[in-house]
Amino acid sequence: MTGAGGTPPSVVFGPVPSRRLGRSMGINNIPSKHCSYSCVYCQVGRTTNMSVTRRVFYDPDSILRELTEKLDEVRAGGDAVDYVTVVPDGEPTLDINLGRLLDGINSTGVPSAVISNSSLITYPDVREELMRSSWVSLKADGVRTEVWKAVDRPHGALRLENILEGIMEFSRDHSGRLVTETMLVEGMNTGTRDLEALADFLAKVGPATVYLSVPSRPPAEPGIGPPSTETLNRAYQILASRLENVEYLTGYEGEDFSRSGELVAGLLSILAVHPMRESAVLRYLSDVKDPEAKLGELVRDGLVGREVHLGEVYYLLRPPASSDGSGG
Numbered sequence: 001m002t003g004a005g006g007t008p009p010s011v012v013f014g015p016v017p018s019r020r021l022g023r024s025m026g027i028n029n030i031p032s033k034h035c036s037y038s039c040v041y042c043q044v045g046r047t048t049n050m051s052v053t054r055r056v057f058y059d060p061d062s063i064l065r066e067l068t069e070k071l072d073e074v075r076a077g078g079d080a081v082d083y084v085t086v087v088p089d090g091e092p093t094l095d096i097n098l099g100r101l102l103d104g105i106n107s108t109g110v111p112s113a114v115i116s117n118s119s120l121i122t123y124p125d126v127r128e129e130l131m132r133s134s135w136v137s138l139k140a141d142g143v144r145t146e147v148w149k150a151v152d153r154p155h156g157a158l159r160l161e162n163i164l165e166g167i168m169e170f171s172r173d174h175s176g177r178l179v180t181e182t183m184l185v186e187g188m189n190t191g192t193r194d195l196e197a198l199a200d201f202l203a204k205v206g207p208a209t210v211y212l213s214v215p216s217r218p219p220a221e222p223g224i225g226p227p228s229t230e231t232l233n234r235a236y237q238i239l240a241s242r243l244e245n246v247e248y249l250t251g252y253e254g255e256d257f258s259r260s261g262e263l264v265a266g267l268l269s270i271l272a273v274h275p276m277r278e279s280a281v282l283r284y285l286s287d288v289k290d291p292e293a294k295l296g297e298l299v300r301d302g303l304v305g306r307e308v309h310l311g312e313v314y315y316l317l318r319p320p321a322s323s324d325g326s327g328g
């Protein structure tokens with residue numbers, strides 16, 4: 001990482017298949033893992049740099065140069081890009097240059113998207129900058145402080161009531177597509193009363209779509225898993241009784257990860273934010289002589305970790321949940 005706006009490592013990745021955004025070119029604008037939350041289900045591990053202070057991380061002009069090069073490369077290869085999504089392995093609004101970054105993305109002609117945990121939406125400058133993106137996803141895992149603290153494990157300076165107010169305010173002013181995302185974690189935020197309260201709040205916000213997801217990729221903490229089918233059905237019924245567009249994000253997004261730039265560097269930049277199934281990694285490496293041997297080498301060299309979650313083998317850039325990693 002660089003500390004004061006210097007040249008970033010490769011932070012533009014993909015395009016990757018996205019269940020919500022089609023073919024999404026990603027930008028990881030935050031060094032690993034700076035976040036205001038340390039969610040129990042986080043697929044990129046426990047938070048090692050907990051913060052609510054916006055600051056400079058990378059030089060936005062360097063990121064935008066890399067983006068332009070990769071967009072040219074991808075277009076020349078005949079691949080499509082539907083969105084450029086700011087989706088780091090941390091909280092994107094911690095980047096004080098987010099507004100400049102979004103302006104630059106928008107000027108490429110590809111619409112920008114941001115996936116945020118909502119925590120800094122209380123800051124007027126964050127709301128103003130997010131306004132520049134035509135597609136914004138805000139996290140809403142619970143509207144009761146106890147639940148929010150248990151699931152998202154927020155920075156101590158944050159207050160849920162202020163965040164909920166900030167979401168309401170943003171929803172009134174944002175002219176683009178605002179969606180919300182709720183991760184349902186068995187036994188933590190799936191009680192009937194909690195879901196009803198969440199539905200009431202979201203009905204006031206009026207998102208274009210309320211996405212429900214489950215911890216389908218390896219979580220930060222052991223023992224965190226998706227709710228039972230019965231719970232998922234109940235959650236859907238409760239939310240859909242008050243809201244029009246409720247969708248589950250439980251389908252597999254597919255394995256069509258585009259290669260851009262140097263092969264291994266490209267793979268690592270995706271894995272930094274997005275653990276991949278073994279079959280997807282092997283497909284990504286299919287141009288090398290022996291993809292399985294190459295993958296084994298990356299694991300042996302400690303560049304890539306391997307973890308089994310819900311019977312599926314995943315490759316990722318962090319220590320497995322069962323290890324005593326730092327942070328959180």
Ligand code: SF4
Pocket residue numbers: 035036037038039041042043044047088089090091117
């Ligand atoms: S899931 Fe998102 S908000 Fe939660 S700890 Fe991970 S990066 Fe931060």
